[in-house]
Amino acid sequence: MHEEIISVTAELIQEIVPPRVVSSKKGDNGIVLVIGGSGIYHGAPLLSTLAALRCGVDLVYTAVPKSNIVPTRSFSPNVIVLPLPTDKFTTRSAKQLIKILPKKPDVVAIGMGMAIEKPESLVYMVKELKKMGTKLLLDASALIPEILEHISGNTVITPHPGEYKRLFQKEKNYEEIINAKTTTTTIQERTSNVCKLARKYGITIILKGYDDIICNGVIKKEHQQSMAVIRRTTPAMTVGGCGDVLSGVVAGLFAKIQDAFSASVAAVYISGMAADLAYQRVGLHMVATDIIDELPNAIKPFDKIE
Numbered sequence: 001m002h003e004e005i006i007s008v009t010a011e012l013i014q015e016i017v018p019p020r021v022v023s024s025k026k027g028d029n030g031i032v033l034v035i036g037g038s039g040i041y042h043g044a045p046l047l048s049t050l051a052a053l054r055c056g057v058d059l060v061y062t063a064v065p066k067s068n069i070v071p072t073r074s075f076s077p078n079v080i081v082l083p084l085p086t087d088k089f090t091t092r093s094a095k096q097l098i099k100i101l102p103k104k105p106d107v108v109a110i111g112m113g114m115a116i117e118k119p120e121s122l123v124y125m126v127k128e129l130k131k132m133g134t135k136l137l138l139d140a141s142a143l144i145p146e147i148l149e150h151i152s153g154n155t156v157i158t159p160h161p162g163e164y165k166r167l168f169q170k171e172k173n174y175e176e177i178i179n180a181k182t183t184t185t186t187i188q189e190r191t192s193n194v195c196k197l198a199r200k201y202g203i204t205i206i207l208k209g210y211d212d213i214i215c216n217g218v219i220k221k222e223h224q225q226s227m228a229v230i231r232r233t234t235p236a237m238t239v240g241g242c243g244d245v246l247s248g249v250v251a252g253l254f255a256k257i258q259d260a261f262s263a264s265v266a267a268v269y270i271s272g273m274a275a276d277l278a279y280q281r282v283g284l285h286m287v288a289t290d291i292i293d294e295l296p297n298a299i300k301p302f303d304k305i306e
Contacts, residue, residue: 138158
């Protein structure tokens with residue numbers, strides 16, 4: 001097995017981002033469900049929701065704990081909020097959410113700011129969503145070892161190094177790639193490790209860091225695996241919430257792009273461009289919502305209508 005290194009350029013993103021059909025109706029351009037939030041972190045799923053909306057999807061449903069309903073709804077009239085019964089995500093929460101879903105989502109993003117009562121609750125949710133045929137994005141609290149055997153196929157995970165360590169803690173030699181600043185581990189070694197695990201579990205991995213490593217575990221060509229490395233555009237992206245924004249962008253594009261790897265590459269590239277535009281406007285003082293504000297400007301050059 002060898003990796004095909006993709007050169008990520010504006011021309012490639014132009015090819016990846018699909019055109020909008022002039023006669024399309026609501027729902028044709030993607031439906032996303034975001035599940036997250038807790039008693040402490042009410043903003044994380046909201047950031048993902050707003051980012052997905054700015055990617056041009058038609059509908060985003062946001063499932064948050066009952067304690068977060070009012071602040072989430074109050075933030076924007078564009079947000080459609082679905083209530084979860086408790087601050088911690090439980091099997092009861094999952095069953096209730098499935099029951100009240102207005103429409104079947106194309107992509108479900110899970111984990112941003114979430115507090116999970118037991119791993120079994122998340123596993124149940126993932127299994128039910130898989131039965132529905134939805135694509136998945138897992139981030140933050142959803143990145144636990146117990147879900148690995150249930151997520152093969154149309155799934156993207158977006159860990160930072162600490163979450164990567166937690167998720168793959170049972171794998172051999174994971175310590176070698178968890179610290180992007182180490183002087184003893186090269187980008188080639190980290191990329192090789194990420195691609196190995198992506199292939200093993202049949203998922204697409206975005207390992208976030210100074211260099212975002214994207215590897216596709218669903219092999220299209222015999223003995224060939226796609227990977228890309230996209231360098232962070234600005235150190236201002238260390239501010240809290242940037243990962244939640246990326247999750248929303250990935251989910252939003254994944255709702256319209258069938259290929260998980262292509263959607264991931266486009267999302268990392270566009271998020272970086274939006275962050276760079278925000279940095280040019282406000283400098284190192286930017287916050288996550290500044291990136292969301294710039295997403296239309298970052299995506300607009302790739303807009304097409306047919």
